[in-house]
Amino acid sequence: MVAFFGVYPLIYSFLGGVAEFEAFLPQTETMIAVFYFGLFAMSFDFISGYTGYLSFGHAAFYGAGGYFVVLVASGKIPLLPAGTPFMVSLLLAGVLAALLAVVIGSVSFRLSGVYFAMITLGFAQVLYVLMRDWDYLGSNPRDGVSVSNSLHPEGFEIGVPFVDALNFAIGPLRGDELDLLFLDLGATEVSYYMVGLVVLVCYLAMQRMVHSPFGRVLVAIRENEERARAVGYDTFRYKLAAFAASGFFAGIAGGLFAGYRRSVTPDNSLYFLVSGDALLASIIGGFGTLAGPLYGRLFDRSIREFLSKTGGGGGLLPLLRDYVPAGVLETPILNGMTVGQGIETFLNGHAALYLGVVFVMFVLYVPGGLLGALRDRLGGTVAKQLPAYLARFKR
Amino acid sequence: MTATVAALDATAVFEVFVNGLAKASLYAMMALGLTLIFGLLGVLNFAHGSLTMLGAYVAGLVMVTFSGGGTAAFAWFFLAAVVAAVLVGGVGAAMEVGLIRKLYDRPPVYQILLTFGVTLVIDELARIVVLFYGVQPRADWRAALSTKPPVMGQSVDVLGASVGNLQLFQIAWGVLTVAAVWAFLNRTRYGLVVRAGSEDDEMAAALGVDVRRVFTVVFALGAALAGFAGALLMWDSVWGASVPLASETLLPAFVVVIVGGLGSFRGTVVAALLVGMVDAVMTYVFNQGIVTFSGLPELTVFLILVGVLVVRPQGISGLAEVGGH
Numbered sequence: 001m002v003a004f005f006g007v008y009p010l011i012y013s014f015l016g017g018v019a020e021f022e023a024f025l026p027q028t029e030t031m032i033a034v035f036y037f038g039l040f041a042m043s044f045d046f047i048s049g050y051t052g053y054l055s056f057g058h059a060a061f062y063g064a065g066g067y068f069v070v071l072v073a074s075g076k077i078p079l080l081p082a083g084t085p086f087m088v089s090l091l092l093a094g095v096l097a098a099l100l101a102v103v104i105g106s107v108s109f110r111l112s113g114v115y116f117a118m119i120t121l122g123f124a125q126v127l128y129v130l131m132r133d134w135d136y137l138g139s140n141p142r143d144g145v146s147v148s149n150s151l152h153p154e155g156f157e158i159g160v161p162f163v164d165a166l167n168f169a170i171g172p173l174r175g176d177e178l179d180l181l182f183l184d185l186g187a188t189e190v191s192y193y194m195v196g197l198v199v200l201v202c203y204l205a206m207q208r209m210v211h212s213p214f215g216r217v218l219v220a221i222r223e224n225e226e227r228a229r230a231v232g233y234d235t236f237r238y239k240l241a242a243f244a245a246s247g248f249f250a251g252i253a254g255g256l257f258a259g260y261r262r263s264v265t266p267d268n269s270l271y272f273l274v275s276g277d278a279l280l281a282s283i284i285g286g287f288g289t290l291a292g293p294l295y296g297r298l299f300d301r302s303i304r305e306f307l308s309k310t311g312g313g314g315g316l317l318p319l320l321r322d323y324v325p326a327g328v329l330e331t332p333i334l335n336g337m338t339v340g341q342g343i344e345t346f347l348n349g350h351a352a353l354y355l356g357v358v359f360v361m362f363v364l365y366v367p368g369g370l371l372g373a374l375r376d377r378l379g380g381t382v383a384k385q386l387p388a389y390l391a392r393f394k395r
Numbered sequence: 396m397t398a399t400v401a402a403l404d405a406t407a408v409f410e411v412f413v414n415g416l417a418k419a420s421l422y423a424m425m426a427l428g429l430t431l432i433f434g435l436l437g438v439l440n441f442a443h444g445s446l447t448m449l450g451a452y453v454a455g456l457v458m459v460t461f462s463g464g465g466t467a468a469f470a471w472f473f474l475a476a477v478v479a480a481v482l483v484g485g486v487g488a489a490m491e492v493g494l495i496r497k498l499y500d501r502p503p504v505y506q507i508l509l510t511f512g513v514t515l516v517i518d519e520l521a522r523i524v525v526l527f528y529g530v531q532p533r534a535d536w537r538a539a540l541s542t543k544p545p546v547m548g549q550s551v552d553v554l555g556a557s558v559g560n561l562q563l564f565q566i567a568w569g570v571l572t573v574a575a576v577w578a579f580l581n582r583t584r585y586g587l588v589v590r591a592g593s594e595d596d597e598m599a600a601a602l603g604v605d606v607r608r609v610f611t612v613v614f615a616l617g618a619a620l621a622g623f624a625g626a627l628l629m630w631d632s633v634w635g636a637s638v639p640l641a642s643e644t645l646l647p648a649f650v651v652v653i654v655g656g657l658g659s660f661r662g663t664v665v666a667a668l669l670v671g672m673v674d675a676v677m678t679y680v681f682n683q684g685i686v687t688f689s690g691l692p693e694l695t696v697f698l699i700l701v702g703v704l705v706v707r708p709q710g711i712s713g714l715a716e717v718g719g720h
Contacts, residue, residue, distance in 0.1 A: 054504055107701075114439050114503060125646065129697065133690030162562045200551045203404040273642065276511060283508060350523055356515025363509045366499060 041293030057124025065254030095249025144265025219365030288371030419671025420569025428620030434658030444645025455539030487618020536639025656710025
C-alpha cells in the first residue's frame with residue numbers, strides 16, 4: 001500500500017488529463033488532506049478503537065498542535081522565535097498535546113462510557129471557546145490565526161533540523177520543487193511526499209505500539225476491563241499512557257495540517273464536529289484497525305470531491321453537465337423542477353447527506369468497517385492474509 | 396468601578412434572576428426530550444439537536460404562512476408548536492422503528508454513532524430544502540423571528556425592574572411543559588407503563604405490555620419535545636431558526652442532561668436552573684465590562700460540565716450506574 005501511495009501523484013498526473021478519470025480520482029492536494037487528517041483519525045482510533053473509550057473531544061489535541069505550530073511561526077510563544085525549524089515546533093506540538101492529554105485523561109479516565117465521551121467533549125469545548133474569543137491571538141480570533149507571508153515566505157520545511165540539504169518546504173502553491181533524475185516534481189507533489197513521510201513514520205510508530213504487549217493490554221481493557229485489572233494490570237496507567245500517545249500523534253497531525261495550510265481556525269481544528277469527522281473516518285475505515293481510518297478518510301474525501309460544488313478536480317457534476325443531453329436536463333419532473341435543477345439541487349456540494357447515509361449503513365450492517373470486514377473475510381490481518389489470498393488465484 | 400457598584404442593586408439582581416429563569420426555561424426545553432429518551436431507553440440521542448432545528452423550521456413555516464401577527468399570533472403559535480411537535484415526533488418514531496431498534500443489544504457507543512449519522516442526514520436535507528426554496532439568505536431566519544407579536548418586544552415593570560414579555564412567556568411555557576411531562580410520567584396510567592417498560596422490559600413484557608411499542612412511543616415523545624423546544628426558540632433573537640441550530644442546541648442540552656445526571660428528570664430541571672442562572676450572571680458580568688472576555692458565558696457553561704463531572708461523576712441527582720435496559 002505504501003507503494004500505491006508512493007506512485008499515486010505520478011498516476012494522477014498521467015491520467016489527470018482524461019476527464020473520465022479525473023472525475024473519479026481525488027486530486028493530489030486532496031490526498032495531502034487525506035494524509036494529515038488520516039493521521040488524526042488514526043490517533044483517534046488508537047484510543048477509541050483499541051481501548052473502547054470514545055474520546056469525543058479529540059479535536060482538542062489536533063487543534064492544540066495546529067495552534068501551537070502557527071503561533072510559534074508567528075513568534076507569539078515565549079522563548080520560541082519565529083524562525084524555529086518546523087520539525088522542532090512540530091515535535092513540541094506533539095509533546096504539548098500529549099501533556100494536555102495527560103491532564104485531561106487523568107480527570108476523565110475516572111469515568112467510562114457515555115460520561116467519558118461527554119467530559120472529553122466538555123474539555124475540548126472549553127478550549128474551543130477560549131481560542132475562539134482570546135484576543136491575544138489576533139484582532140478577530142474567530143477567523144483563526146495564520147502565518148504571515150513576510151516571516152515565512154516559502155512555507156515550512158520538513159526534514160532533519162539544521163541539515164539544509166534534507167529539508168523540503170511544504171504548502172499549497174508554495175514550497176519547493178524538485179528535479180530528481182528523470183522526474184520533476186511540482187510544489188504539490190513535494191508537499192505530498194513530505195507530509196506523507198511524516199504520516200508514514202507516525203503510522204509505523206503506532207503500529208509498533210499496537211502490536212507490542214502494551215497494545216495487547218489495551219485490547220484486553222476494551223474486551224473486559226475488570227478482568228484486565230484482576231489479572232494485575234494497572235489499567236488506569238495503561239489508559240492514560242495510551243491517551244497521551246494518542247494525543248501526541250493528534251498534535252502532530254494538527255501541526256502538519258496547520259503547517260501545510262499555513263493557518264488554523266477554531267472551527268476547522270477545535271470544534272467538536274472535527275472529532276466527529278475522525279469518528280466518521282474510523283467507522284467507515286474500520287474501528288479498531290490502525291490503518292482503517294486512513295482509508296475511511298480517503299473514502300470520505302473522495303466522495304466529497306466527487307460531489308463537490310464546483311467540480312474542482314473533476315467530479316460528478318461537470319461529468320453530468322457534459323454527458324447528459326440537454327433534452328433530458330430540461331424535462332420537468334416535479335413541481336416545475338427540471339432534471340437539471342434536480343441534479344444541481346441534490347448533488348451540488350451536499351456530499352454530507354450521502355456520507356451520512358453511508359455512515360448509518362456502516363454502523364448498522366458493517367460494524368467492522370472496510371478494513372475490519374475485509375479482515376474477517378480473510379481470517380487475519382489484511383497485511384498478512386492478502387498476499388496468501390491472492391496467491392490462490394495464481395495457480 | 397463606581398458604575399459597577401451602582402449597578403449592583405436589588406433591581407439589577409432581580410433582572411438577572413428573571414433572565415436566568417428564562418434561559419433556564421429554554422435549556423430545560425432543549426434537554427427534556429434528551430433526558431427522557433436516555434432515562435427510559437438508555438439511548439443517547441445525538442440527533443436531538445437536529446430534531447430541535449426541524450421543529451424551529453416547521454413552526455416557523457406555519458407562522459409565516461398563516462399568522463398575520465397581532466394578538467391572534469398567540470393562537471397560531473400554539474398551533475405551530477403542536478404541528479412541530481407532531482411532525483418531529485413522527486420523525487422520531489420512524490427513527491426508532493427503522494434504525495435504533497436494531498441496535499438495542501449492541502454496546503451503547505453504537506447508538507451514539509448511529510444517531511450521529513442521522514444528524515448528518517437531517518442537517519444536510521434541511522440545508523438542501525432551505526437552499527432550494529431560498530428560505531434563508533441570512534444565518535437566522537428573520538421571517539420567523541418577525542412573526543412574534545409586538546407585545547413580545549415590550550417589557551413590563553415588576554418591582555421597579557423592567558422585565559421582557561418574551562422572557563415571561565418563555566418561563567411560563569417552560570414551566571408548563573415540565574409540569575406536563577412530569578404529570579404524564581407520574582400521574583397517568585400510560586406513564587406507569589412507560590416507567591415499567593424501562594425499569595425491567597422482560598418483566599413488563601411478561602405482564603402483557605407491548606414493550607416495543609412503548610419504546611417507540613417514548614422515542615416519539617422525546618422527539619416531539621425537541622420539536623416543541625424548536626418552536627419556542629424560533630422567536631428568540633439569540634437562537635432563531637437556522638441549520639446550525641442543530642449543533643448549537645445539542646451542546647447545551649448535553650451539558651444540562653449530564654450535569655443533572657443522565658436520565659434523571661428532576662436532575663435535568665435542577666441543572667437547567669443552575670446553567671441558566673450562571674449563564675445570566677456571566678452575561679451580566681460581561682455586559683457590565685467587569686470581564687472583557689466575550690466567550691465568558693459559554694465558557695462557564697462548559698466549565699460547569701467539567702467541574703460537576705470531576706466532583707460528582709454521576710451528575711447532580713443521577714444514579715451511579717445508568718442501566719438502560
